Amino acid sequence: MDSTQLLKGVLDLAVLAVVDAEDGYGYDVVRRLRAAGLDDVGDASVYGTLRRLYAAGSLTSYVVPSESGPHRKYYGITPVGRAELKRQGDDWQLFSEAVGRLLDTTTGSAR
């Protein structure tokens, strides 16, 4: 299934959820999103989303020196980000339940 279009709408939410679980640097967040089943997520999308969330004050960032290779820029969630995660999470819950109910009534056997 091509989930790229679906992903677009919830990428902020997904990234916030991943960083909320544990601080992470860009590629680490990409990896965790893919491991969670969002296989189609692109590197640039995630890096761009991290930067946008950081600019919006939802994330904080700090640099961790690396012995091999460039430093890693880690992102952590801020109270603003946590509030955003809660709000968007609730929205998503309502939305997916609504769509789930629709599928149940029309096909009788969604999923």
Add this chain to the structure above:
Amino acid sequence: MNETTIDLDRYVDEVRKALADLPDDVREELTEDLGVDLAELVDERGADVLPAPEVYAAELRSAAGLAPGSGRVRERVFARAVTDSVDAAHAHWDRLLDALPAGGPRGFLTAVQPVWWVARAWVAWMVAQDLRQPSVELNGPWIAVLVVFVVASVQLGRRSWGVDRLLTASVAARLLLVALNIGAVAALPGAVDRAVWQIAEDRGASIWGEPWYELAAPPDATAP
């Protein structure tokens, strides 16, 4: 290692260029520290995971919920590059002036700027005369034309009549203004020369009572 850094700098530049049509703050938000992120990505997965900069830019754009870059991006990129270089030249000129000693020639130049506005209007007027007729006329219609030119030039210099907005919005208008100013500077010596000759001719005519210079000159020299 060093080579990778240089390549990434260029890559970042290319990505920024592909986003040149976006407002500055949005582009900055999308690409701030992009180099750091790319260095990390390359370190994790190797340089060959990076797509073409335009593709990367398109993905940044799409993930931020922005409309795809239109075909006009290239045009706007060019316009921005021109604007940037004009701005840079202007800033360079300002710095040059400020670096000069003797208590700020900038203030002096700003004060005499209106003189230039009048002078370039006069140059334009002389050029217009030259295009229309062999001699410089100082009659009613031509004086009216001069007044119109002076008013237009001063208003242009003062950035009145919405000129300011036009110059910010249109690169072509800005280039045209630069070109007109350069043209006026280039035509100034010729215009002064022509005026001096005209004065000499008028004086000669007043002394000799007739256009003596036309009678004295060999026929082929007066042919237009």
